[in-house]
Amino acid sequence: MRKFISISIMGFILLLALGSCEDFLEKNPQGQLTQNTFPVSESDALLVTNAAYASLRNWHYNSGGFPILDIMSDDSHKGSTPNDALPTIGPYDLFTFSTTQDGLDRWWATLYEGIKRTNVVIEKVPSISMNTETRDIYVAEAHFLRALYYFDLVRAWGGVPLVTSTKPAVKLERSSAEEIYSLIEEDLKFAIANLPEKSEQTQAEKGRATKGAAKSLLAKVYLFEHDFVNAEKYALEVINSSEYDLEANFSAANGQVGEFGIESIFEVGASTNEGGGGQYANTQGVRGSPNRGWGFNRPSLSLRNSFEANDPRLDATIIDLGEVLDGILILGDGSTPDEIFDGLGNLIEVECYNQKVWTPGDNTSTQENHNRRIIRYADVLLIAAEALNENNKPTDALIYLNMVRERAREGNVSILLDITETNKEILASLILDERRHELALEGHRYWDLVRTGKASEVLGPLGFVVGKHELLPIPQSEIDISQGTLKQNPNY
């Protein structure tokens, strides 16, 4: 018995010693990958880098889903039927939007979701044991994308919370716009140093970020910062790289035939057949017959009337009723009036649609095949022209401006004659007009007007208030959740 007792006591003590083994308390979640188990390999690194791109195909990446930037500009109206999304999207057309306006929170959250995904790559991929060259490219892609997401944030809201880690503090204040711009510049310079040129990519890699895309974006960023010297420098580097050219046909610049083509510098791939369509084009697609989408972003009479006589780009930008595209007759929407008049009987809107998002087909599924172009070569040429003019090199500026016009005239020498103006102010204004016609309905116009200081003159009559509408309001839900830590933009 004594023996039994001593054995049981010893057993008990042994048990205590054994039990403190910590392994027993390490239980991994079942059926799930977590921060401890992903990403850990070269193939994981690719998956996690791809995910940083995937936010671009998120519908909300496109200014919260609806093309509010064009709707806020003089180029277009809300679109769709008169009452569709009237309380939610209508106010953007009239500059009566509030801090709780639909879509602001979605856009904000989605841009930051993209930023988090880039931060995951930047933080985790460098420590993965893998081919170092590939690794550097993945990390550089993430830097490029982070700059792209922040560029939208800083243009839309100004100084925003600066997040460069996957584990930021929960409570953050807004950084200054300068701090955001400086991160964007840093990120893009890193990307330029490490990304391949487009010509170095395989066919399968088309759509991934390139050195040219990073330089183009950086040139544009400097334009917004009014640093024309650097804007000129990077735009010319892109032009002189001979990596890009204009599509012979203007409509190919945004159309299906030009996808990942010679003019495309950075675009968002979408393919319904592959299971990854894009709702960007569906939102703006022809409403009614053929049924291509919801018909938002209706080109304005102002845009229509601003084109120079016989500019073929007018027809390539606006789909009118009765038009036949790729063999499909456009009839439009039955519940949308063909013409809308104001109280005085003036025609203010005609039913028409954005042709830039057109893809061949007669259903919504094919419409979702459209690839949104983020930066194309014509944009870079016009950035170069604008920067050179600002840097007092009008003759050089004219070269690039006229390259854009030359392509636009499609061989018809009687239209869109070469511009020879060298007066800085007049030329600047001509370049801005050229941007409007070349890049219409691609989301540039509103920001072009704001950054060139023309917004009050052009948009003032539409409701734009100086000192307020240069920036969007921080979503009210963000301010509420932060319990007031985030401060609202002026005058909202």
Place this chain on the structure above:
Amino acid sequence: MKKTVFVFYFLLTSIFLFAQDQIIVKGKVTDESNIGIPGVSIAIKGTALGTITDLNGDYEINALSNATLVFSSIGFTTQEILVNNRENIDVALLESTELVDEVVVIGYGKVKKSDLTGSVSSVKGEDITKISSLNAEQSLQGMATGVQVTSTSGAPGAVPVIRIRGVGTFNNSSPIFIVDGIILDDISFLSSGDISSMEVLKDASATAMYGSRGANGVIIVSTKQGNTKDKVVINYSGEYGTQFLAKKIDLLNGREFGIITNEINPGTYSNVDALPNTDWQDLVFKPAAFHNHQISFSGSTEMSQFYFGVSYLKQDGIIDKSSYERLSFKINNTYNLFKNLKIGNHLTISPYKQQIAPNVTYSVYRAQPLLPPYYADGSYGVVYNVGNPLANLANSNNFNKGLRAVGNVFAEAEFLEAFTVKSSFGIDGSYNKAENFTPAYTVYNPDGTASQQNNEFNDLYKGNNQNLTWLWENTISYLKDFNKHTIDFVGGYTMQQSNSEYFGISGENLIRDYEDLWYITPASVYDPTINVNTIQSISNGVDQYYSMISYLARVNYTFDNRYIFTATFRRDGSSKFAKEKRYGSFPSFALGWNISNESFMQGIDLINNLKLRASWGKIGNDKVNYLGRFSTTSSGLTIFGIPETANIATTYGKSGNPDLKWETTTQYDIGMEITILNNLSAEFDYYNRKTEDILIELSTPGYLGNGQGQKIAFNAASVLNTGLEAKINWRQRIDEFNYSIGVLFSTVHNEVLSIGGNSGIDSLLQGGYLGDGRSVTQSREGLPIGAFYGYKTDGIFQTQQELDAYPHSSQAGIGDLRFVDVNNDGVIDGNDRTNIGSSIPKFIFGLNIGLDYKAFDFALDISGQSGNDIFNGKEVVRPDPYNFEKHVFDRWTGPNTSNTEPRPSFGGYNFTPSDRFIQDGSFVRLRTLMLGYTLPEQLTTKFHVQKLRIYAKGNNLFTLTKFTGYTPEIGSGDVLSNGIDFGIYPITAIYSFGVNVTF
């Protein structure tokens, strides 16, 4: 009054052989009328050794020739007798009118009630079977202070929600159950008849032994053991009863519905008197039977004690296609291997089968009374927007079948007189199979077209889940008296692991409708050419996968029977938390003072017992979604390349919070126990429970990159519960008339102290979603958890002038509700929604009366609560024209016709969630009324029956409440959705009769 200081261990029957002058003492213990008393505890003074008398009152014990035996039994005065070398000692115990010191089961041990410093409510076995035999948990209602028991449904097999001392957290606020030492979340597998007692551990001193799991209270369930020496006792009890709908909801009949419809849409019905009427409630709710049988065999020998029970329960529901059937085997054995070593086991195995009816209560409530249930040809009639509940029931085949096995094996050794080591290994395993088959069927419109109630192809869902928890507990205890000091120590080490997995598959278009073919195999596809996938979905994953390691200790020190000090400590480590946050320590301290044992109290006969006690401690809650600490991945696509190709994109979804840690409740309790004139006993407690670091999911700033609308788990809320508990009992015996009256009540003050704090995350929690996106509870600082949230109403707009004079929604017109502009901004909008009530009762009470006279016994129990509100959720969601509750007849029909009931409408503005739908949830319920008769022993013994009792009883026969629904008991496991009546399965009233036989 002097009390003994010994702790009795009923289960110990073996004797520690030590000295050579040990003798065997035999004898009989009788009462004053010389009848043997069974179950008398006989202890050897100064040791933990003892035995119990058998059914005839006989006993046998090994004792030292000079030992003192202590004879004690509830209801009798304890006697001490010196053995003095006698081998036969017969004892006649005197019946005592005073309340004898009971033994209370506590965590990892037992303690005399007088030595208890914690707050523990005990419910004995006979009280558990009082409330029909359907559900043991239900029996706690109105029987224990500080305990709120709320039914979630009257469906057979439904488990009620239990809250001990308020609602302590936003997460799972249910207590844990300890059955024979095994830690469980519910006891639905147990037959009430196998339970000998339930102890509700409430304060920190009592619950801290369960550390991280004790914060919501602990209910210790002890099952029956064999204790009759050398004799087998056979017990049979049977009960048969009928359940029925206690109350119908006052809904409109066909004619009334026609009148109201005509007011909403004039001219709909030309002659309302000619309209048909269907009473859907009468068609759907039918009285339903249940029966329960239990037989048990128990006994003990020198070598062993055994209890073996089998029970069978079959309960039909008052709604067709709902039932519950359970077979339960209970086996408890103890074997005395050597003088100081015993081994044993507890085991319950319960196969069950439950059929679950679809929620037709909601459609019965909504169905228009004008519609016929059947067409002339006997086929089901269409019920627009709702579905014909009878067709729905007829085609429902939804089952849960499974098996639960809970048990343990243990070994216990005593050494050096005062020490006991015990090791037990237990498991809780279950296997559940869900099976839901719906045949193809169509309910047609009168014009012969298919209505929305159309299941084109038959479909089948099959799911199973398997759970296995094992628990290994090792304790060492020490019990010793030194003169006036008693030390009772227990220390231990435990390990536990829990694992579960589910698998589900659904398919459609099986080749046959009958049960033999309810399998999803390619062979049962009806016709592949019609392009219907047999397999619709597959799901597979894990619900629980975690492990724990715990260290525990408790010391109970008593000085001179007057001063008691208890300290407990438990340290839990759990895999649920990250390494750095893994361990939590949960201490408690308590003091007790038996004032009545002080010398200055000795002359006071009025007060027989007076004790003060106080406790403080910290306890935890681990019933949280622990996966919140991980960032898990999800995959999508990105398109690259010429030609365009999908590339898999994988990254983290919302971020995990690796800093998650234990929720901690700090509780203090002050209590007093008093017995006056041996008849009146009372126990009072004040408690204060503050839970901090509550783990909740809150909206986070978008810049954290979790995506729009995503919520993250944080330890970011605290909640306070305070209250008073009182239990007062009066017991008296007048010759053959014995009666007792017990009154108990508890108060609850529940308040959210903070959410989010100043941390940059959200500061409120929405809940109580109605199913159409609208939410009717909002928890925020200063309000109770899950406070109702909506517009306040202030009468009805009587005139156009009144409408113009007040801020109103553009939807409001004359005759509509006037919402209060709470923030005074001149606009009625979402910001005017405010706190409009709470589902947490402020006062819970019970009244228990028991009488027995000669062979008759009678019991009456009343329970109730007040101060809580119910949100009549079923009335609010009205996308389509549904039937109305009768109060629509109080409608506004012109200026000053009504200021409470707006003009009728089928939905819209007046059905915006507002205080119009808040009802008083207070109730008083006659829970039990029972009359029993025990046949004379002289008669029954002729048939070898020791005792035969028959009884009749009624449960829930009468409820006093203002609530218009079926029952004011509206529970939900989700604390943010509590008290919202979505049309629950009605709680039934029950008539039953039964018999108890002891052989």
